Amino acid sequence: MENKIRLRFAPSPTGFLHIGSLRTVLFSYIIAKKLKGKLILRIEDTDQKREVRGATESLVKILDWVGLEFDEGPHIGGNFGPYIQTERLDIYNKNIEKLLKEKRVYRCFCSFERLQDMREKQQAEKLPPRYDRTCRDLSDEEINKKIKNDEKFVIRQAMPLSGETVALDEIRGKIKFKNAELDDHVLIKSNGIPTYQFASVVDDHIMEISHVTRAEEWIPSFPKNILLYQAFGWKAPKFIHYPFIANKEGGKLSKRQGDVAVEDFRDKGYLPEALINFCGLLGWHPKDDNEILSLDEIIAKFELGDMGAKPAIFDIEKLGYFNGYYIRHKPIDDLVKLCRPYLEENIELTKNQKKKEDEFIKKVVAIEQERLKKISDITEATKFFFVDDLNYEKDILAWRKMSAKEAQVNLSIVYKLLEKIPEENWTNDSIEDGLMTYLQAKELRVGEYLWPMRVALCGQKASPGPFDIAEILGKSETMKRIEKSINLN
């Protein structure tokens, strides 16, 4: 009867959004939209030790920045709340009670020390570490006695001892597991709070989730989850396990080797559209080979069957390409807004109020637009505009085989030519015109004049063109810089 499509993103509130999790929400969002269903945000905070204050708020904030919206969640409500697991404890209690009565689960009074000991021995014997089921067949009498004695206990799932469980993954197909290999894992901790394994199954069922989407690391517990649905007599939803995202070495993407938090990428000046385009191509590919795609275009072209099972490596070079592409295609006014915060510090440094003017900033940003890989690059790239006194080696004034001396001679010619251009006519075009007509008439090599001029204005080997820089700098500053280069020794 149930035709409703409902997916959920269920992060634990540990402080930031991992780039791998972004891929997870993204695909879930895409699938939900593609199937005209809903996407729910659920906070899995059953591990209080790891919980970070304010994490839910920052999660919502960064997801909002990326442009992914939810249909239900703790921040917007919905008909299946509450959406935070620690607010649902009575629901879990009620449900575990059912299973306890039917003996599908059992209380385990084993001490932490005993379990630890047991595991060490198993490992020494090269056996898979697994609970030895000491408490599985305790009599009701024994159990009641221990409870009366106030002994602490956890509740474990009683796995079938033989046979096999077949789990169906939507992208990998059937996966078979021998039941004898399954551990009687913990469902309710001794503090009464459920583990992920119990809470997520109960919630997914009650919240009517149609497609459980999660990372591939959950495959080992997949059969246990299926068995739990069976124990409850519930119909299991569809499962989609997304392949991993690894680092360059093929290992886990972790904080150690650079940025993994979406917040970090945002702060460095990566655009949401680049992040989405890039992550969307991790495990999926459009039929027509056109890789530049907006979220809506991905949704339009996406087919669940197209998803691959191969783990992908996070290639920041390609992310950089997408980011550069989207920066180049940004309307200039939007780009200025994005660059401004990064630029602001820089300008503060020079205390040059005139350079804070909107028109000036806009020109500076426009001239660097095609060079930016990320927004934060704007600071370094445009530093020379805001510095009062340029610092560079005289030698770099020389183009190709010419000497610095020759370059300085040419610069004095450039100086004289520029001097003739009236201040009110100081534009990119007229500067170019003033110089080029002279150089061409005399059949001089343009590089021998324009390279030194450019270096004199920016103090760097690589930069935008000299006419652009000169216009932005203004006539007096341009003349000042060229004069300085001529007198350099």
Add this chain to the structure above:
RNA sequence: GGUCCCAUCGUCUAAUGGUUAGGACACCAGGUUUUCAUCCUGGUAAUCGGGGUUCGAUCCCCCGUGGGAUCACCA
């Protein structure tokens, strides 16, 4: 170690029995150009190995090999 997942250019991937094995990033070369960048053109580069099935395997099956995940009162 047990169990499970995965395997096409360096990377992301397309081609699911018949293709000169395609595209993108990166790289290299050329063009535009005063440098860088952009842009345009071109190029190098891949089916892990061995067996089957088949007229024919990147594709299906098996066995290796390699990589990864997991084996908590963490998620």
